[in-house]
Amino acid sequence: MQKKKLLEMRAITKTFPGVKALDEVDLYVEEGEIHFIVGENGAGKSTLMKVLSGIYHHGTYSGDIVFDEQIQHFHGISDSVKAGIVIINQELALFPELSVYENIFVGHEIQNKKFMNWDETKRLATQYLKMVGLKKVDIYDNVGTYGVGVQQLVEIAKALSQNVRLLILDEPTAALNEDDSERLLNLIVDLKKKGITSIMISHKLKEVEAIADSLTVLRDGKVICRMDRSEINEQEIIKNMVGREITDIFPKRPKFKDGEVVFETVHFNAFDTNKNRYVVNNSNIKVKKGEVVGVAGLMGAGRTELAMSIFGNPLNYKISGSTVVYGKVHKLNSPSKAIKAGIAYVSEDRKGNGLILREDISQNITLTDLGKISKSGFLNFPEQALQSEKYVKDLNIKTPSIFQQLKNLSGGNQQKVQVAKWLFAEPKILILDEPTRGIDVGAKYEIYTIINELVAKGMSIIMISSELPEIMGMCDRVYVIAEGVQTAEFNIEDATPEKILAKATL
Amino acid sequence: MKKINPVFKYFLTLGSMLRTNIRDYGMYIALGAIFITFSAMTNGNFLKPTNFTNLLNQTAYVSVLAVGMTLVIVTKQIDLSVGFLGAFLGAYVVVAVEVNDQSVIVAVLSALVITIIVGFIKGYFVAKVKIPAFVVTLAGMFIFKGLLMLRTNNRTIPTTNTFFNKIGVGYLTDNVVGTVDTLTAVVGFSLIALFILMGILKRSKNKRLGIPSEKIELFITKLIIMSTLIFFITWTLARFRGISYLLLITAVIVVIYHIFTTQTVLGRRIYAVGGNPEAAELSGISVEKILIIVFISMGILALFSGVMYASMLQNTSPNHGPFWELYAIAAAYIGGTSADGGVGKVVNAFIGSIVIMSLKNGMALAAVNSNIEPIVLGSVLLLAVVFDVYTRNVRGADMVGMHYAKIEYKEEYKNAKSKFNEIKHALKKASKEDNKDIIELEYQYTSALGDLNRIKDTIRSAQEEDYIGKLRNY
Numbered sequence: 001m002q003k004k005k006l007l008e009m010r011a012i013t014k015t016f017p018g019v020k021a022l023d024e025v026d027l028y029v030e031e032g033e034i035h036f037i038v039g040e041n042g043a044g045k046s047t048l049m050k051v052l053s054g055i056y057h058h059g060t061y062s063g064d065i066v067f068d069e070q071i072q073h074f075h076g077i078s079d080s081v082k083a084g085i086v087i088i089n090q091e092l093a094l095f096p097e098l099s100v101y102e103n104i105f106v107g108h109e110i111q112n113k114k115f116m117n118w119d120e121t122k123r124l125a126t127q128y129l130k131m132v133g134l135k136k137v138d139i140y141d142n143v144g145t146y147g148v149g150v151q152q153l154v155e156i157a158k159a160l161s162q163n164v165r166l167l168i169l170d171e172p173t174a175a176l177n178e179d180d181s182e183r184l185l186n187l188i189v190d191l192k193k194k195g196i197t198s199i200m201i202s203h204k205l206k207e208v209e210a211i212a213d214s215l216t217v218l219r220d221g222k223v224i225c226r227m228d229r230s231e232i233n234e235q236e237i238i239k240n241m242v243g244r245e246i247t248d249i250f251p252k253r254p255k256f257k258d259g260e261v262v263f264e265t266v267h268f269n270a271f272d273t274n275k276n277r278y279v280v281n282n283s284n285i286k287v288k289k290g291e292v293v294g295v296a297g298l299m300g301a302g303r304t305e306l307a308m309s310i311f312g313n314p315l316n317y318k319i320s321g322s323t324v325v326y327g328k329v330h331k332l333n334s335p336s337k338a339i340k341a342g343i344a345y346v347s348e349d350r351k352g353n354g355l356i357l358r359e360d361i362s363q364n365i366t367l368t369d370l371g372k373i374s375k376s377g378f379l380n381f382p383e384q385a386l387q388s389e390k391y392v393k394d395l396n397i398k399t400p401s402i403f404q405q406l407k408n409l410s411g412g413n414q415q416k417v418q419v420a421k422w423l424f425a426e427p428k429i430l431i432l433d434e435p436t437r438g439i440d441v442g443a444k445y446e447i448y449t450i451i452n453e454l455v456a457k458g459m460s461i462i463m464i465s466s467e468l469p470e471i472m473g474m475c476d477r478v479y480v481i482a483e484g485v486q487t488a489e490f491n492i493e494d495a496t497p498e499k500i501l502a503k504a505t506l
Numbered sequence: 507m508k509k510i511n512p513v514f515k516y517f518l519t520l521g522s523m524l525r526t527n528i529r530d531y532g533m534y535i536a537l538g539a540i541f542i543t544f545s546a547m548t549n550g551n552f553l554k555p556t557n558f559t560n561l562l563n564q565t566a567y568v569s570v571l572a573v574g575m576t577l578v579i580v581t582k583q584i585d586l587s588v589g590f591l592g593a594f595l596g597a598y599v600v601v602a603v604e605v606n607d608q609s610v611i612v613a614v615l616s617a618l619v620i621t622i623i624v625g626f627i628k629g630y631f632v633a634k635v636k637i638p639a640f641v642v643t644l645a646g647m648f649i650f651k652g653l654l655m656l657r658t659n660n661r662t663i664p665t666t667n668t669f670f671n672k673i674g675v676g677y678l679t680d681n682v683v684g685t686v687d688t689l690t691a692v693v694g695f696s697l698i699a700l701f702i703l704m705g706i707l708k709r710s711k712n713k714r715l716g717i718p719s720e721k722i723e724l725f726i727t728k729l730i731i732m733s734t735l736i737f738f739i740t741w742t743l744a745r746f747r748g749i750s751y752l753l754l755i756t757a758v759i760v761v762i763y764h765i766f767t768t769q770t771v772l773g774r775r776i777y778a779v780g781g782n783p784e785a786a787e788l789s790g791i792s793v794e795k796i797l798i799i800v801f802i803s804m805g806i807l808a809l810f811s812g813v814m815y816a817s818m819l820q821n822t823s824p825n826h827g828p829f830w831e832l833y834a835i836a837a838a839y840i841g842g843t844s845a846d847g848g849v850g851k852v853v854n855a856f857i858g859s860i861v862i863m864s865l866k867n868g869m870a871l872a873a874v875n876s877n878i879e880p881i882v883l884g885s886v887l888l889l890a891v892v893f894d895v896y897t898r899n900v901r902g903a904d905m906v907g908m909h910y911a912k913i914e915y916k917e918e919y920k921n922a923k924s925k926f927n928e929i930k931h932a933l934k935k936a937s938k939e940d941n942k943d944i945i946e947l948e949y950q951y952t953s954a955l956g957d958l959n960r961i962k963d964t965i966r967s968a969q970e971e972d973y974i975g976k977l978r979n980y
Contacts, residue, residue, distance in 0.1 A: 078790040093785035095778050097848040106778045107789030109771045116769050119715065145901070267949050320952030322945045329944055 005066075006031040006197050007052075007085075007166060012063035014047055014056065021047045022061070023221040029166070029214075034188060034198045036208045039218035040241055040466070045201045048218070049168050052199075053087040054080040067166070084165035088155045090174060090300075096144025101125035103143045104158045128157040132187055147276045149180030156187065160196075167191070167198045173207065174300035177277045185211055203298040205234045205505040219243055234502070242468065242497045249445060250473035253452040259289040262460050263343075263429045268321035270309040270484075279305035279317060281484040287429060287460045292451060294475030294492075295464045297504050302484035303464045304348060307431045311345035312338035325429070339368065344427035346418050348434035348464070354418045357407040361399060362388035364406055364417055368425035391420040395450055412443025419450060430454065431462045436470060448474060468497040482506045515906055516723055522905040523724055529842055529897050533854060533890070537861055544868030552868055555746035556683075562743075565863040566752040567592070567815040571834035572841070572855040573763050574807035577800050579838050580780040582847035583632060583639035585801065586831050587646030588808040593827030594654040595621055596812030600822040601657055603667050610670050617809050625805030629798030647831075655824045662823040665816065674817030677747045678754065687748035694740025698733045705729055752814055756856075759810065763852045776800060781848025836883070837862055840890040861886070904969050911968030919961050926954040 007029040014022040022044045029035045037045045050056045052065060054074030065072045067083055074080045077087070094103050104125045110117045125139050132153045143151060152172060159167055169188075173181040181204075188198050189211055202208060208215060212232055217224040217240040224240045264287070270280035279302045287293050297303050309317050312335035322329050325341045332338045338345070347353040355364055365388045366373050373383045388402045395416045399409060406414055415435065422430060432451070436444040451461060451474060465471050471478055478495055480488040480503040488503040510518070524531055544552040551557055571588055578585045595617045602613035624646075631642045665671055681687035705725065712719045719725070743749060767773040779786045779796045787793050811830065816822045841858030843850030862883065869879045912919075933947045 077788055081790070091784075093782070093788045095781035095785060095848065097781045097844075098777060102774065106774070106786070107791050109774065111771045114771050116771060116774060118769075119711075122717065123715065266945050269952075320949075320956075322948050324945070329948070 003030040003032070005029070006068065007199075008064075008066040009048070009052065010064045010066065012048065012051055012061055012065075014044075014051055014061040021221050022051070025063070025218070025221070025223050027216050027223065027226075029197060029199060032192060032195055032197055033213035034192055034200065034211055036212045036215040037199065037201050037218060038203070038205070038208060038215055038237060038241060040468075043218040043241075044221040045218055046170055047221075049087060049170055049199070049201065052080070053077055053085060053168060055087075081162055084163060085168065086159035086162055086164040086166075087168040087170065088152070088159065088172065089170050090172075092148070092151050092155055094143050094151055094155065097142055099140050100129070100137060100143055100146075100154055101139040103154055104128060104161050108162060124161065125157070128160050129154075131160055132157045133183065133190075147180075148175045149177070149183070152176070152180075152184060153187070156191075164196060167196055169198065169200045171201050171203065171300065173202065173204060175275060181207070203300075203505060205237055208232065208237065209234060217241060234505075235498075238498055238501050238505075242501060249448075249469075251445065251449050251452055253456065256288075256291050256455075256476040259291060261286050262289050262326055263287040263462075264324040265310065266322045266324060268309075268319075268323065270305060270313070270317035270319055272305070272315075272317050278484050280309055281486075283321075283486055285462075285479055285486070287462060289460055290455050290458050291477065292455055292461045292463055292475045294471040294478035295462060295481060296468065296471050296478055296500050297481035299466065301481045301504065303481055304433055305484070306481065307345055307433050307462070307464060310338070311335055311343055311431060339425050339427070342426075342428035343431065344368070344422035344425050344429070345431045346422055346433060346435060348437060350414055350418050355406055355414060355421070357414075358405060360403045360405055361392065361397070361409075361417055362402040365391050365402075365420045365424050368421055372424075387424070391424065395420050395423075396446060410439075410443070412439040412446070415439055415443065415447065416450070419447070423454075427459070429460045429462065431464070433464045434466060435463065436465075436467070468500055471495075471500070472497060480504050510906065510909060518905040518909060519721060519723060520727065522903055523720075525905070526900070526902040528900055529894070530854075532893055532897065533840065533842060533857055533861070536886075536890075537857060537864070540861060540864050540868065544864065544872060547872040548868070552871055553742065555742050557867070557871060558739075558742045559746045559750065561860075561863060561867045562756075563750050563752045563818065564867060565859050566756045567811040567818070568830065568833045568837060568859040568863060569756045569856050570759050570807045570810045570814070571830060572837035572859045573760060573852045574804035575831070575834040576838045576841065576843050576850045576852050576855040577763075577767070577776055578639075578804050579835070579843045579845065580777060580847060580850045581797055581800050582780055582783075582845075583797065583800070584835070585628070585639065585643045585646075585804050587628070587643040587650055588804060588811070588834065589830030589832070590647055590650035590654055590827040591621070591624065591805065592808040592812035592815065592830055593822075594650045594657060594812070595809045596816035596826065597654055597657045597663075597822040599813055600663055600665055600670075600816050603670060604663055604665060610667060614809075614813065617813075618806065621805035621809045622802055625802030626798060628805070629801035632801065633794040633797035651827065654827060658822055658824050660824050662821050662825075664821045670817050671820055672817075673751050673755075674814065674820060676751050678749045678751070679747075681744075681746075681748045683746060685745075687744040687746075690740050690744035690748040693749065694736055694744070697736050697740070701732055701736065702729055752818060755810065755814065759807070760852060760856045767852055772796075772799070777848055833859070833862055836887045839894075840887060842890075842894055844894065845891075858890075901966075903966065906970040907968035907972060908965055910970070910973040911965040915961055915965055919958075919965070922954070922958045922961050926958045929954045 005028045009025060009027045012022050012025040013020070025044070025048060027048070037048065039045050047056075051061050054077050057075050058073040065074070067085065072080075072083060074083070080087075095106060098106070101122050105121055110120045110124065122139060129135070129137060129139065134150060134153050134157070137146065137150060143154060146154075156167070172184055176184065185207060188200070192198065209232060212229070214226065214228050215232060215237070216226050217237065219241060224243065227236070265283045265285050268280060268283040269278055271277070272279045283306060285293070295303050295306065305315075305317070308315055309319055310323060310332065312332050313319055314335055319333070323332055324330070325343070330337070330341045332341060332343070351357060356367070362384050366384050370379065373380050373387060385402060391397070392399065392402055397413050397416045397420065399413065406417060409417065419435070435447050435451075439447070451463070455461060463471070463475060472492065472495065475492055478490050478492060478500065479486055480490070480500055482504050483506065487506070488500075490499065541553060571592065574588070575585065598617050598620065599610070599613045602608040602616070603610055628642055628646060631637050632639045679687055679689050709719045709725065767776070775786070775791050776796055778789070778791060779793050783793050815826060837858035838850065838855045839845070839858070840861050841851065841854035841856070843855060865883055865886065866879060869882065870876065929947065929951050933944070933951050936944050936947050
C-alpha cells in the first residue's frame with residue numbers, strides 16, 4: 001500500500017543572476033519517513049530547503065510546494081512554521097545569553113496576557129528536553145555554555161514545541177563529534193516512531209545507509225534519482241553524485257619528479273575551544289619542491305581549518321604538534337610569522353578575508369609587504385605602481401588601470417589580484433583555498449595556467465578544492481580529509497573521484 | 507576520606523556561590539568597598555542620614571536614564587541624545603508652567619507626546635533606514651541642545667509652582683529631622699517581611715514543581731544580608747526626613763522596568779533581539795519594532811529625568827544636560843550590561859548609577875581635589891568593563907567537591923606536574939641547542955600538558971555529590 005505523501009515539491013526552479021541553482025526539481029517525502037538529500041557541494045541542496053522553508057519567498061521561484069495535500073505559499077519562515085515545517089540550519093538560531101528554557105520558547109512564548117508564564121515555560125521545556133534525551137542539561141544555564149551537540153538538540157526541542165510535522169536538518173552532524181552524531185541520529189529515528197517526518201541533508205553516507213528510508217540525489221540543480229530503502233548502497237550513491245566526465249579544461253604541465261621536502265606537518269592538531277573538538281586531528285602532510293598537493297574533502301571536513309592553523313592560526317585554535325619549513329621547526333603562531341617563514345594563504349573568502357574591495361589594485365597587491373616599497377617608513381608610490389604593473393601584466397589581470405577599485409573587477413580578476421597579492425610576499429609555499437570558486441571557466445583556465453607557471457619556477461602549492469575534477473586535473477598528490485582526520489593519501493595516477501569521495505564520506 | 511568540618515564547609519559553599527555568580531555580586535562588593543572607603547575618609551559623615559538621603563536624591567535623574575540606557579545597550583545600540591533631550595523636556599515643562607501658565611499635568615502630557623514622537627523618529631532611522639545609532643543620536647544631541655537654548659531663551663528660569671517644586675525637594679511625610687519617620691520605618695519592615703515571605707514561597711513552589719532550590723544555608727545567609735541592608739537603608743532615611751518623592755519615583759520606575767524586562771513577553775524579546783538579531787527574526791520577532799519601542803522607552807525616561815532634575819534644582823537652564831547620557835551609559839556598563847548585546851539588568855544599572863554618584867558625592871565630601879574626580883570615575887568604568895570581560899566565561903564551581911577531589915587526585919596531580927616540568931625543561935634546552943629531537947619533544951610536551959589539564963579539569967568540575975558514597979566507606 002502506498003503511504004500518504006506528506007510533502008511534494010513539483011518542478012521547482014530557482015535562478016540566481018547567471019546561475020540556475022535548481023532546475024525542475026521534483027521530490028516527494030512520505031509521511032513518517034526519514035528522507036535524505038545528497039549531492040556534492042553546490043548541487044542545490046540548501047537552496048532547495050530554503051525554498052521549502054519560505055526563506056526564499058513564494059514567487060521568487062517557480063513550481064509548487066504541496067504540503068499535507070495543499071499547495072502552500074510561504075512568505076517567510078513563520079508561515080512554514082505555522083504549517084508544521086521547521087528547518088534547523090547549520091548556523092543555529094539560538095540565543096547564547098538566554099537560558100535553555102527561554103530559548104525553546106522565544107518567538108512563541110507561553111504567556112498570560114502579555115506576561116511570561118515562567119512556570120509553564122519551565123515545565124514544558126523540561127518535558128521537551130526529556131523528549132530529545134537531554135536529561136543532564138540544567139534548564140537554567142545559558143545555552144551558550146553548552147557545546148554544539150547539546151545546542152542542536154535544544155533546537156530540536158524548540159521545533160517540537162512548535163508542533164513540528166516535518167523536520168528539516170541541514171548537515172546536522174557536520175559540526176558534531178561521533179558520540180553527539182550518534183545521539184542525534186538515534187533521536188531522529190526515535191522521533192520517526194512518534195510520527196515526525198524528517199528531511200536530512202548529509203554528506204556522510206554511512207549515516208544515510210544507517211537510517212534513511214529513502215533519498216534523492218541532486219547534481220547541478222537537477223534530480224538525478226530517487227532511491228528507496230532497499231536500493232540504497234554507497235557505491236551507487238557516489239556514482240550518481242559524481243556522474244560527470246572530466247573534460248580537457250586543464251593546461252598540461254610536465255609530470256612531477258621527486259624533489260626535496262620543503263614543508264611538513266608532524267602530529268599536527270588544532271583544537272577548537274568553541275566547538276570543543278579537534279578541527280585538525282593528527283595531520284601529517286608533506287609537500288615537495290615544485291609540487292601541487294591537493295587537499296580534498298567535503299565542506300566542514302576541516303580543510304580550511306588546516307590551512308588557517310598552518311598560516312599562523314588567526315582563529316586561535318589550540319595548536320599542538322610541529323610545522324617544519326625547509327627542515328627547520330617553526331612556531332607559526334601569527335600570520336606575519338607564517339609569511340616570514342615563506343608561507344602564503346589565498347583565502348576561499350576573497351571578499352571577507354582576502355581583499356579590501358574599496359581600495360585599488362596597487363594598494364591591494366602591495367599590502368602583504370609594504371616594507372618592500374617604502375623607505376624609512378614612507379611609501380614610495382612610483383615603486384608601488386611599478387611593482388603592481390608588473391604583477392598585473394604577469395597574471396594578465398584585465399583592468400583599465402592599477403588604480404581601479406577592486407569592487408569594479410570581475411570575480412576572476414579579483415581572484416587574480418588575490419594571488420598577485422600573495423606572490424608579492426614572495427612565498428615558497430602557496431596555499432590556495434578554493435582558488436576557482438565562483439569564477440567562470442575562462443578565468444579558471446588562467447588560474448590553472450598561473451599555478452603551472454609557479455611550480456615550474458620551483459614554488460610548492462597546497463590546493464584545497466571541493467571540485468574533484470579540479471583535484472584530479474591539477475594535483476600531483478592528494479590528501480583526503482574527513483572530520484579533521486587525514487583518511488587517505490593518493491598519488492594522482494592511483495586516484496579516482498569515486499575513491500576520493502569514498503574516503504571523504506567515511 | 508575524612509568528612510569536612512561543617513564551618514569550613516559553609517564558607518566553601520559560600521565561596522562557590524560567589525565564585526559562580528561573581529558577575530552578579532561583583533558590583534555589590536565594589537559598592538560596599540566604596541561606601542566603606544568614603545565613610546573612613548569623612549569620619550562617617552558619608553553614611554550619615556543627611557548625606558545618604560542627598561546621595562540617593564542626586565542619583566535619581568541618572569538612575570532613570572541608566573534604566574532606559576540598559577535596554578538600548580542590550581539591543582546593541584546607543585543613545586547619545588538623552589542628556590540634552592531630558593534637559594530640553596525639563597525646560598519645555600518649566601516654561602509651559604512658568605511662562606505660558608499651563609498646569610503641570612498638561613505640560614508633562616504634551617512633553618510626553620513630544621518625546622514619544624522623538625523616540626519613534628530615532629528608532630525609525632536606526633531600525634528602518636539602518637543608520638548607526640551613534641550617528642542618529644549624535645545628531646539628536648546637537649538638535650536638542652539647540653532646542654534647549656531656544657526654549658529657555660538662553661537664561662535660567664526659576665520654578666515657582668509649588669506642586670512642581672515638591673517633586674524635586676519634597677518628602678512623603680513632614681518628619682522633623684532628628685526623630686524617626688514612622689512611614690519609612692513601616693515601609694522598611696514591610697519590605698523585609700515581603701522579601702522573606704517571597705523567598706520562602708519561591709522555595710516551596712520550587713519544591714512542588716520539582717525544581718532544585720539553592721542550598722538552605724545560602725538561602726538564609728542571603729536573607730540575613732538583604733534584611734540587614736534594607737534595615738540599614740530605611741533606618742538611615744527615617745532618621746532624616748524619610749522617603750523623598752525623587753526616591754519614590756526612581757524606585758517605582760526601577761521596579762516597573764525590572765518586572766517589564768523579566769516577566770513580560772515584550773521585555774524578553776528585547777533581550778532576544780540583542781542576543782542574536784538574526785535568530786530573533788527567524789523566530790518570528792520583528793527586530794525593527796522592538797528597536798523602535800526601545801528608543802521610545804528611552805525617551806519617556808529622559809522626560810522623567812529632565813523633570814526630576816529641573817525640580818530638584820528648582821530651575822531650568824541652558825546649562826543643564828551635558829554628560830547626563832554619558833553618566834547613564836557608564837552606569838549601565840558598571841552595572842554589567844554587555845556591549846555585545848543581550849545581557850544587562852536594570853536593577854544593576856541602578857546600582858551602577860549609585861556607584862557613580864557615590865564617587866562624585868564622596869570625593870566632594872572628603873574634600874578631594876575636584877579635578878581628580880573624572881579620572882577616578884573613568885578608571886572605575888574601565889575596571890568594571892575589564893572585570894566583565896574577564897568573568898565572561900566563568901563556569902560554576904563546587905568548592906566542596908573540589909576540596910575532596912584535590913585530596914583524591916593529589917598523587918596524580920603531583921606526578922603529572924613534575925612530568926610536565928621535566929619535559930618543559932628538556933624542550934627549552936633542546937630548542938637552545940637546535941637539537942634534532944625537538945619535534946618528538948614538542949609532541950611529548952603537548953601530551954604532558956594535556957594530561958595535566960585533564961587532571962585540573964577533573965578537580966575543577968568535581969561535585970560534592972560524587973563523594974557522598976565514598977565518604978560513607980570511611
